[in-house]
Amino acid sequence: MTESARTAPPSQVAELALACVDYVRRAVGAELDYTPDTLPILDEYLRKARGTAQAEIVRLVAPAVGAYFGEVLRRSFDCRWHAPGSEFSSWRVEFARCFLYFNPIGMAVEAIQLEDTAGLGATIVTSDDALADLRAQLERAAPVRVEDYYALTTRFEVIDQIVHFLMVRSRELGTGREYDADFYRAQAKDEPPAQA
Structure with missing residues (x-):
């Protein structure tokens, strides 16, 4: 279990993730347990x-599904939530041991709509100097159907590959180094870094 997994998520994220667990239990009779499985x-x-x-669906389900997906990520990797306020488009997960962030709710919207969505932060962001090597690595993967490309299972697998690639590259x-919340606020052009 990562350090981030031992730290509770923001309350609004936890509530939405629990709603997702409830939606899925009612709809398909299965219990989600916050694991990639x-x-x-x-x-x-x-x-x-x-x-x-x-x-x-997008209005009601995507925030809950995205929060659950983000929680699976947070519990699997060393990452944390940035979830200020109720504007979901500004939420993201930030990885502590490599520079990587994105919005799981945006990814949930894409998984529902089966297309890229602008303005929701679903795009995976990393450093410019790692991007060319990372793209080359990902382009070696076998092509997939559109539905599989947007599936959260596939997204998790790709994120796992990206994290591994970035960690090996960094080594x-x-x-x-450790990437803290202030670093991400500066990179993502959020509010100014917190003052010590």
Whole structure:
């Protein structure tokens, strides 16, 4: 278990993730336990949910699904939530041992709509100097169907590969460090860094 996994998530994230657990239990009769093994169940839930009113699903379900997905990530990797206020588009998970962040709620919207969405922060952000090598690494992967590309199970696997790649790269270059909340606020152009 990572240090981040021992630290409770923000209350609004925890509440939304619990709502996701409840939605899935009611819809498919399965219990989510915040492990990567439950992501295929969540993907199946989203496949079934796509048949109903799209706008309603995105408004009600995506925040809960994204919070659950972010919690699976937080418990699996050394990352933390940045979740100020109730504007979901500003939320993200930030990794402590490599420079990597994105919005799991944006990824949930993409998993529902099966297309990229602008303005929701679903794009994975890392340092510019690692980007070319990372893209080359990911392009070697076998092509997948659109539905599989946006599936949260696939996203988790890709994030796992990215984290591994960035950690190995950092070790090889001797550039390992901890990335704290102030660093991310500065990089993501949020509010000014907290004063000590």
